[in-house]
Amino acid sequence: MKILIADDHELFLKGLEFILKENLPNPSITTAQNYTEIFHLLEDKQDFDLIITDLAMPGANWLQALNKIHTLASETPVIVISAVFDKEILQQTLDIGVAGYIPKTASNNLIISAINLVLAGGVYIPHELLYTTSSQSNKNTSKEYIAPLKALEKFADSSNEAPQKSLTERQIEIVKCIAEGLSNKQIAYKLNLTEGTVKVHITVILKVLNVKNRTSAVIEAAKRGYIADNIAKNQ
Secondary structure (H helix, E strand, O other), rough: EHHHHHHHHHHHHHHHHHHHHHHHOOOEEEEEOOOHHHHHHOOOOOOOEEEEEOOOOOOOHHHHHHHHHHHOOOOEEEEEEEEEOOOHHHHHHHHHHOOEEEOOOOOOHHHHHHHHHOOOOOOOOOOHHHHHHHHHHHOOHHHHOOOOOHHHHHHOOOOOOOOOOOOOOHHHHHHHHHHOOOOOHHHHHHHHHOHHHHHHHHHHHHHHHHOOOHHHHHHHHHHHHOOOHOOOOOO
16 A cells, blocks of 8 residues: 655654554555645656645645645545644535545544545544534535544454445445436535535545546446446446
8 A cells, every 4th residue: 555645744744654554554655745745746657545644834835735636646535634623624625525634633543543434435524523514514415424433433443454345325326426427516416515525436436446437437336236237338
């Protein structure tokens, strides 16, 4: 598993690297200390299975930086780990397509559990911000984000295990929408999600199904029994 971690505080960066190596199966860790270094790594076409980055770092405005990271590595889930604890900023990162937002005050176990949750296709939101965030969005949106206290119970005792390789019910719904020829925007409207959340799920779907594009995802989903074969043939 190849992971890029970035933080402009060397002590925290080294600490996070140690935690990942101690708790994840054979991770290959690349580090960066600013957004410029992240951009260079991604522009050099280096592939990562996960990107974990601080929010406020030199090199770029965080909003522009996260958008650029998502453009350069659209198939890679991104987790923000930050001392900034603001529900409006959290919502903006989710709209971009960030798959997790972890406070720097989190325990080592929670950090690893949140990472495993994201790798398994979930979206991690801090418990303190979960309900305030979802209350500002459409009332059905809260179903999309897995409540940390419940979801992390599933991973807390298995943080050294590889993430599951199966689609969630929500991801199956999204594959069916792709099979219907819907765009990300149309899928978001139909399922009452943000477009950024749809992008996160499609990234995970491609990884789980081990395919490179949407059409192949539909065909592979049909082979695995997630959707009907006749739907895939319409692609």
